[in-house]
């Protein structure tokens with residue numbers, strides 16, 4: 001059974017798109033524990049609109065915060081304080097895809113980071129690395145922090161224009177498993193998600209979990 005926490009090297013790197021692809025590949029359930037920003041769409045709404053299989057269940061967010069900001073600030077704006085004990089994994093026997101908020105060290109509350117929630121939930125981790133100048137550093141920092149916290153990386157997804165010098169350095173320096181890559185798409189649609197899902201399904205089947 002695959003139980004995956006999707007994180008990334010920052011915000012807007014493609015976590016929701018990768019989460020949709022993995023949800024479709026595994027016919028998994030999907031859960032976004034903390035959603036900061038509710039318009040124009042929530043991440044769960046986006047994944048639901050991109051996934052076509054009839055099996056996936058979409059579990060309600062534990063926190064739905066109005067402000068598209070860091071969760072600790074979005075919560076404070078509503079006089080809320082998120083606490084570790086608020087978060088329990090959905091009770092499902094299906095594969096599960098959980099999506100974080102922003103990057104690994106994003107604050108949920110004072111003294112409580114996304115990485116702390118990840119340690120608490122103890123899922124395998126998928127890291128999304130979008131390609132931009134500076135992404136090598138952000139990717140290596142993320143992988144070091146995951147390693148320091150004893151979190152197991154199931155795979156790294158490169159997203160964007162293929163950049164061999166970046167990708168080969170990260171692969172050789174860290175030894176992290178590399179999942180299929182995403183290219184820039186003109187239209188992020190269910191058909192595109194379905195095409196990538198087939199690639200990811202094959203990768204997962206050939207790589208012991």
Ligand SMILES: Nc1ncnc2c1ncn2[C@@H]1O[C@H](COP(=O)(O)OP(=O)(O)OP(=O)(O)O)[C@@H](O)[C@H]1O
Nearest residue numbers: 011012013014015016017101102182183184185188
């Ligand atoms: N390979 C790609 N081709 C085209 N568009 C992409 C690609 N990857 C991501 N995008 C687009 O970039 C935007 C940001 O991606 P996404 O919402 O998946 O980021 P995120 O990491 O989930 O952000 P957040 O931290 O808010 O959850 C979205 O509009 C998404 O459709």
Ligand SMILES: C[C@H](N)[C@H](N)CCCCCC(=O)O
Nearest residue numbers: 011036068069070101102106
């Ligand atoms: C609102 C946004 N789309 C994400 N959900 C939250 C990003 C928080 C980033 C905080 C930070 O690293 O400075």
Ligand SMILES: [Mg+2]
Nearest residue numbers: 015016043099
């Ligand atoms: Mg997202």
